[in-house]
Amino acid sequence: MTEAEAKKKIQKLSEELHSHNTRYYVLDDPEISDQKYDALMRELESLEKEFPHLKSPTSPTQRVGGAPLDKFKKYTHHLPMLSLNNAFSEEELEDFDTRIKRFLKTTDEIEYIAEYKMDGLAVELVYERGKLWVGATRGDGVLGEDVTQNIKTVRSIPLAVPLELLGKFPKRLEVRGEIFMNAKDFKKLNEERQKSEEPLFANPRNAAAGSIRQLDSKITASRRLDFFCYGMGEADGKIFKSHWEMLHALKKYGFKINFTSQKCQGIKAVQKFYQEALEHREELAYEIDGVVVKVNDIQLQKRLGEIAKSPRWAIAYKFPALQETTFIKDIIVQVGRTGALTPVAVLEPVHVGGVEVSRATLHNQDEIDRKDVRIGDTVFIQRAGDVIPEVVKVVTSKRTGKEKKFKMPTHCPVCGSQAVQDPDEAIARCVGLACPAKLKESLIHFVSRHAMDIEGLGRQWIETMVDQKFIHHFSDIYKLTKEKVLALERQGEKSAQNLIEAIGASKKKSLEKFIFALGIRHVGENTAKLLAEHFQTLEKLMKATKEELEQIHEVGSVMAESIYDFFQDSKNVEEIKRLLAQGLSFTKTIKKSGVFSGKTFVLTGTLPTYSRDEAKKIIEGQGGKVSSSVSSKTDYVLVGTDPGSKLTHAKELGIQVISEDEFKKMVK
Numbered sequence: 038m039t040e041a042e043a044k045k046k047i048q049k050l051s052e053e054l055h056s057h058n059t060r061y062y063v064l065d066d067p068e069i070s071d072q073k074y075d076a077l078m079r080e081l082e083s084l085e086k087e088f089p090h091l092k093s094p095t096s097p098t099q100r101v102g103g104a105p106l107d108k109f110k111k112y113t114h115h116l117p118m119l120s121l122n123n124a125f126s127e128e129e130l131e132d133f134d135t136r137i138k139r140f141l142k143t144t145d146e147i148e149y150i151a152e153y154k155m156d157g158l159a160v161e162l163v164y165e166r167g168k169l170w171v172g173a174t175r176g177d178g179v180l181g182e183d184v185t186q187n188i189k190t191v192r193s194i195p196l197a198v199p200l201e202l203l204g205k206f207p208k209r210l211e212v213r214g215e216i217f218m219n220a221k222d223f224k225k226l227n228e229e230r231q232k233s234e235e236p237l238f239a240n241p242r243n244a245a246a247g248s249i250r251q252l253d254s255k256i257t258a259s260r261r262l263d264f265f266c267y268g269m270g271e272a273d274g275k276i277f278k279s280h281w282e283m284l285h286a287l288k289k290y291g292f293k294i295n296f297t298s299q300k301c302q303g304i305k306a307v308q309k310f311y312q313e314a315l316e317h318r319e320e321l322a323y324e325i326d327g328v329v330v331k332v333n334d335i336q337l338q339k340r341l342g343e344i345a346k347s348p349r350w351a352i353a354y355k356f357p358a359l360q361e362t363t364f365i366k367d368i369i370v371q372v373g374r375t376g377a378l379t380p381v382a383v384l385e386p387v388h389v390g391g392v393e394v395s396r397a398t399l400h401n402q403d404e405i406d407r408k409d410v411r412i413g414d415t416v417f418i419q420r421a422g423d424v425i426p427e428v429v430k431v432v433t434s435k436r437t438g439k440e441k442k443f444k445m446p447t448h449c450p451v452c453g454s455q456a457v458q459d460p461d462e463a464i465a466r467c468v469g470l471a472c473p474a475k476l477k478e479s480l481i482h483f484v485s486r487h488a489m490d491i492e493g494l495g496r497q498w499i500e501t502m503v504d505q506k507f508i509h510h511f512s513d514i515y516k517l518t519k520e521k522v523l524a525l526e527r528q529g530e531k532s533a534q535n536l537i538e539a540i541g542a543s544k545k546k547s548l549e550k551f552i553f554a555l556g557i558r559h560v561g562e563n564t565a566k567l568l569a570e571h572f573q574t575l576e577k578l579m580k581a582t583k584e585e586l587e588q589i590h591e592v593g594s595v596m597a598e599s600i601y602d603f604f605q606d607s608k609n610v611e612e613i614k615r616l617l618a619q620g621l622s623f624t625k626t627i628k629k630s631g632v633f634s635g636k637t638f639v640l641t642g643t644l645p646t647y648s649r650d651e652a653k654k655i656i657e658g659q660g661g662k663v664s665s666s667v668s669s670k671t672d673y674v675l676v677g678t679d680p681g682s683k684l685t686h687a688k689e690l691g692i693q694v695i696s697e698d699e700f701k702k703m704v705k
């Protein structure tokens with residue numbers, strides 16, 4: 038790149054970043070994802086590195102946060118609130134460790150503290166003689182906003198230190214941490230805002246920031262914010278040996294620290310913490326966007342110092358984003374196996390959390406209206422776990438006026454039958470008995486992995502077979518022959534043979550899988566299992582009355598009615614008979630009982646003699662369950678050497694912790 042080109046590019050990137058900064062920090066309403074923002078920032082940083090004399094003192098790379106709003110009094114932090122450099126991969130995390138070792142001229146492993154990176158907003162709380170004096174946002178790191186009134190509404194922030202602790206409490210103490218909103222409260226808030234037609238918040242972080250930066254503290258008070266502290270500013274001469282010691286001092290003073298934080302010997306242990314955090318991120322009550330890694334020893338922190346407003350001794354190891362912005366090319370209507378008509382946004386493909394997403398559900402017309410989603414809109418989309426990606430909100434600032442509103446059709450787009458909406462439901466359903474879309478989706482469900490599990494029989498096969506009228510019922514699948522398959526598609530002998538064999542192999546299945554495969558409304562995998570355990574045979578289930586069904590603990594009246602109606606329908610009964618005539622047979626599902634019946638275990642650390650799988654088998658063999666994370670529902674935590682944060686969590690919740698020896702005794 039020539040210097041002139043670089044100059045132009047730097048200017049363009051700076052302007053873009055300045056404008057995104059304002060939207061993010063000042064208006065709490067960003068229009069691009071954090072990931073895209075980070076990418077722009079990195080591009081600018083690398084250009085400025087290559088052409089250092091083009092770097093302006095007002096470049097976006099030179100600031101830590103956003104300029105404060107005029108609406109609040111300014112507050113000057115006694116010590117600047119630094120920001121963190123980011124790592125996005127294992128290599129970048131290792132580079133961080135290497136840099137530290139090189140700087141300290143050591144080959145010894147470094148002791149780190151790994152903490153969740155809370156996705157909220159950073160604040161500083163100033164206590165004078167044990168009383169909360171000022172609460173301020175970070176602002177640009179030097180100058181923040183005085184939001185004391187609003188901060189005081191956060192219940193987990195102490196307004197004053199208990200008298201008995203006052204003696205030990207520094208005369209002036211600056212506590213730093215993150216204000217955030219729990220996922221549940223965020224969801225509720227957005228639902229309320231939808232109802233009152235107020236703009237939605239894209240995520241809990243914007244909601245928390247928007248709530249703290251309110252002129253009316255009554256509004257802040259109604260928002261249920263929470264707080265974890267993770268550091269100190271000035272501490273009136275108090276000196277701590279380590280970050281860990283400081284965290285525990287804060288805890289003693291009555292502040293909330295995040296108990297999941299962990300001491301890690303060396304960067305490999307940090308890596309493990311990160312993987313576990315990534316695995317459990319969606320089970321948490323709040324959002325985290327990565328892990329913050331800090332050198333524990335404060336002496337070492339001092340030696341390491343800082344560069345460009347970020348400490349050399351800490352880094353934010355970020356998770357892949359679960360939100361992205363993209364463009365809606367079209368809105369189409371999909372017909373599900375129950376005939377439900379669902380509007381789906383066709384997107385400009387985008388990577389979200391490492392997966393390419395090209396469609397997102399819009400749920401129903403009410404949702405489209407409430408969020409005011411139009412064809413041509415730029416939107417935030419979100420993907421969580423296995424859940425179907427959904428449109429979160431429209432970036433209205435990107436509207437050009439050419440966007441088109443969308444209205445759900447009154448008829449099924451596949452078979453043309455009427456679409457009827459039950460007054461109690463938000464969705465319309467196709468009433469067409471012979472709707473090919475319904476048939477295709479039911480068949481796809483029937484053969485899917487958790488149902489009859491016919492390997493190789495995917496969506497494409499089913500669509501062709503239905504379109505060519507080869508299959509009208511589930512049972513037709515079992516009538517397929519190699520010759521028919523070969524005639525249908527340009528297929529090799531071998532794959533046709535494999536398909537026929539897979540179909541044959543699926544004839545023997547557990548009763549629960551078969552019940553699930555039938556696609557009875559409201560009957561998911563769990564209910565199917567309960568029904569199989571309770572009735573033991575298909576005949577008994579088919580004859581069950583509504584009352585009998587309702588006697589099963591987890592089966593409610595709506596579900597009971599749906600199951601009952603399904604087996605009353607003569608068409609369904611005939612189809613089941615046809616399937617049985619094809620030689621389908623079912624194994625019984627036996628309810629496991631044993632010493633751990635109904636108990637939930639969590640495993641952590643390495644056990645002296647059992648592997649994880651062995652322990653799991655024993656627990657399940659005795660009727661228990663193994664869960665991956667500790668919650669109030671956990672009965673026992675089985676702990677080995679090098680336990681993770683689960684042990685701390687269990688102790689906090691008062692859950693019984695047992696060793697392998699104790700476990701063995703219980704089994705005996």
Ligand code: IVH
Pocket residue numbers: 119120121152153154155156157158159175215267268329348351353
């Ligand atoms: S430490 C010098 N620890 O991430 C260290 N920050 O860009 C400064 N954050 O502004 C921060 N969780 O808002 C630290 N456990 C944690 C954190 C955390 C979230 C935020 C904080 C900070 C930003 C870093």
